[in-house]
Amino acid sequence: MSEFTKDFQDVQGRFSDRSGQRARDENLYWTPIVVTKREIDAEIERLAGLPPPGNGRRESLIVHPLAEANAPGFAPGIQVRLSVLKPGEKTAAFRHNATEVNFCIRGSGHTLVAGKRIAFERFDVWNHPSYAVYRHVNDGKDLQVRLTYSNVPLLQHMQVYLPEDEPAAELHPVDDGEERERFGDPRRKSPYGMIRVGADGGMLMPYEILINPEAVVSKPLHFPWREVKRELDKLEALGKEYAGRRLYMMYNPVTGRTNGITPNFFATMTIRPPKIVDRPHRHVSAAINYYFHGKGYSTVAGNRYEWAAGDLMLSAPGWAVHNHASYDDYVYELTVQDQPLNIFMESLLWQENLKKPAALLGSEPGFETNRGKAAAA
Numbered sequence: 001m002s003e004f005t006k007d008f009q010d011v012q013g014r015f016s017d018r019s020g021q022r023a024r025d026e027n028l029y030w031t032p033i034v035v036t037k038r039e040i041d042a043e044i045e046r047l048a049g050l051p052p053p054g055n056g057r058r059e060s061l062i063v064h065p066l067a068e069a070n071a072p073g074f075a076p077g078i079q080v081r082l083s084v085l086k087p088g089e090k091t092a093a094f095r096h097n098a099t100e101v102n103f104c105i106r107g108s109g110h111t112l113v114a115g116k117r118i119a120f121e122r123f124d125v126w127n128h129p130s131y132a133v134y135r136h137v138n139d140g141k142d143l144q145v146r147l148t149y150s151n152v153p154l155l156q157h158m159q160v161y162l163p164e165d166e167p168a169a170e171l172h173p174v175d176d177g178e179e180r181e182r183f184g185d186p187r188r189k190s191p192y193g194m195i196r197v198g199a200d201g202g203m204l205m206p207y208e209i210l211i212n213p214e215a216v217v218s219k220p221l222h223f224p225w226r227e228v229k230r231e232l233d234k235l236e237a238l239g240k241e242y243a244g245r246r247l248y249m250m251y252n253p254v255t256g257r258t259n260g261i262t263p264n265f266f267a268t269m270t271i272r273p274p275k276i277v278d279r280p281h282r283h284v285s286a287a288i289n290y291y292f293h294g295k296g297y298s299t300v301a302g303n304r305y306e307w308a309a310g311d312l313m314l315s316a317p318g319w320a321v322h323n324h325a326s327y328d329d330y331v332y333e334l335t336v337q338d339q340p341l342n343i344f345m346e347s348l349l350w351q352e353n354l355k356k357p358a359a360l361l362g363s364e365p366g367f368e369t370n371r372g373k374a375a376a377a
Contacts, residue, residue: 027318028066029301029318029319029320030066030075030076030286030314030317031064031065031066031314032298032300032305032314032315032317032320033064033314034305034306034311034312035062035312036308036310036311037309037310040082040310040312041310043060043082044082044084044106044143047059047060047084048086048143052089055092055094055166056085056089056090056091056092056135057091057094058083058085059081059082059084060081061074061080061081061082062080062081062082062312067153068157070156071152071153071154071156071157073152073153074288075153075288075317075338076153076286076318077151077153077286077338077341078149078150078153078286079148079149079150079151079153080149080288080312081147081148081150082147083146083148085109085138085143085144086138087139087140087141087142087143087144088138088139089137089138090135090137090138091137092166093133093135093167094133094135094163094165094166094167095131095133095163095164095167096130096131096152096161096163097130097131097160097162098130098150098151098161099129099130099150099262099263100127100148100149100150100262101126101128101149101150101265101267101336102120102125102146102147103123103124103125103146103147103149103267104121104122104124104144104145104146105122105123105145105146105147106144107138107140107143107144107145108120108122108138108139108140108142108144109136109137109138109144110136110137110139111135112134112137113126113128113134113220114132114134118220118222120222120224121224123225123332123334124222124223124224124225125222125223125225125228125250125261125267126220126221127220127221127252127261127267128220128262129219129220129262130218132218132220133167147312149265149267149288149336151262151264151265151338154341191208192206193206217254218254219254221250223250229269231248232246232248232269233271235248235271236271236273238371240273240275240276241370242370242371244370244371245270245278246270246271247268247269247335248269249261249266249267249268250268255340257343258339258340258343258344258362259339259340259343260339260340262340263340263341264338264340264341265336265337265338265339265340267335268334268337269333269334270334270335271331271332272296272324272325272333273326273330274326274327274328274329274330275325275327275328276325277324277325278323278324278325279352279353280321280322280354281322281350281351281352282319282320282322282350282351282354283316283318283337283339283349283351283361284318284342284347284348284350285316285341285342286314286317286318287315287316287322287336288312288313288314288335289313289315289324289333289334289335290311290312290313290334291308291309291311291312291313291331292309292332292333292334293309293329293330293332294308294309294327294329294330295307295308295309295326295327295328295331296308296324296326296327297325298313298322298324298325299324299325300315300316300317300320301317301321302321315335316337319349321354343361343362344362346362346363348360350367
């Protein structure tokens with residue numbers, strides 16, 4: 001056996017008769033979970049006490065008990081990894097066909113990804129494009145602790161996850177001009193055109209274009225917390241009358257209309273002034289919150305969950321009604337959702353107001369807030 005040959009058993013497909021049956025909601029909604037700061041700190045201490053691994057990666061997955069063994073996610077399509085580096089340590093080069101959102105929750109350091117050096121501090125966010133070679137370095141004086149969100153469980157469920165330790169590809173800088181020239185090269189464009197079929201705008205695409213689609217360069221983007229917080233804090237002026245959520249999404253232009261930091265995820269930073277209670281809503285996308293300042297609670301499908309700074313929470317299993325509230329202090333949180341993937345799949349049902357119908361976001365007009373009136377009040 002080799003990489004190019006597999007030993008398959010003889011199997012046979014089967015039929016599952018559904019004649020006359022009504023379509024049913026058979027979804028298993030994953031139970032909301034709060035992983036506390038105490039639990040996370042204990043795991044950080046345990047990882048920091050391990051001898052240096054050969055690849056330099058001291059890390060643990062934070063896994064939901066309902067996750068399948070072959071796809072250990074914190075939500076069905078979202079993996080959360082906790083990583084620790086001691087001062088002076090670095091990881092070996094790595095790449096995989098998953099995209100990542102990285103978030104530093106302690107210490108500082110830098111990451112080399114796709115040839116770019118990203119120097120980060122606590123609460124900074126940055127993305128990793130798929131199949132980009134990267135390594136992390138702790139050039140600070142404290143432990144470096146990161147949370148990494150990726151779409152690995154989805155790829156594992158599809159049986160197409162392909163990781164590569166210490167890849168032969170070098171960490172070389174991306175030359176934007178070189179990339180534009182390469183992908184704008186007329187020699188790379190197929191001489192075989194598209195053919196219109198029917199009156200509705202459908203077209204036939206030749207194989208030569210099918211196997212050579214337009215290439216869009218996906219770049220690592222860095223969102224320093226100092227800059228993000230400066231803009232985020234201005235949203236307090238919206239006041240308690242504001243019906244929306246006080247947040248900014250860290251946008252990657254390569255995701256276009258699907259509104260993501262990666263093609264799979266959006267990442268938002270939220271400020272909740274004291275004693276703010278959000279309006280209940282629901283959406284198909286799963287949401288994971290990391291609270292790094294303040295205290296509050298979430299109500300999910302009628303169940304109340306308390307949380308505080310340093311806690312990680314699966315706060316919104318798909319299509320479960322939920323809302324969040326702050327206590328007597330300001331709350332800051334990072335939220336990661338698989339909204340962009342659902343927009344692209346035309347599956348993102350979103351109900352902003354439970355008294356009004358849901359909308360299929362990205363395929364029909366969405367919702368408006370009262371921001372103009374709230375800002376003027």
